[in-house]
Amino acid sequence: LAKTTQPISMDSYEGQEVNITCSHNNIATNDYITWYQQFPSQGPRFIIQGYKTKVTNEVASLFIPADRKSSTLSLPRVSLSDTAVYYCLVGLDTGRRALTFGSGTRLQVQP
């Protein structure tokens, strides 16, 4: 199971673009990269998932370089409501089909 490293916290202002990078040096060939968002006392919310290059949906974009050893979640024009913890997950513990969460990145958006 690939270990991930992401910043503990980030600060931004409303209207800015926020990029959160996750390192996963030992990602396996079949691993997908998934990002979740979590607000206090709520369940994690699926944001985006990708395998390579770029994926975009109505919420975010995910950039994955060719070597796939890192990925960047991009949130365009953040608002106060984007203040949350963001988790990067790589792969699935297929022996258990369980997600392994790290500590995530705490994003604080200020007015």
Add this chain to the structure above:
Amino acid sequence: DAGVTQSPTHLIKTRGQQVTLRCSPKSGHDTVSWYQQALGQGPQFIFQYYEEEERQRGNFPDRFSGHQFPNYSSELNVNALLLGDSALYLCASSLAQRSSRETQYFGPGTRLLVL
């Protein structure tokens, strides 16, 4: 289309008591996983149910048990509650794919406080 639902939203128990938490998966999903999230930490995998059986288990004691019903809903039971069991309990549902593309969708959680 209802997402994952959990009940109750909050619960207060005392040490030594037993608790049952409930989860209904997202429509079309057949797998339910349970996670425990302590304050300030990421969710930790407890176990997973598929085809009404516990398929996989994390590093949790036997005091934690569960069940899955024919309609795919699930229960988490915790016996002999300890203060350290106070946490947010999350249920996640998915459609079994056995690859890392399998996406789990989480419910709102049940906040358990053990006094």
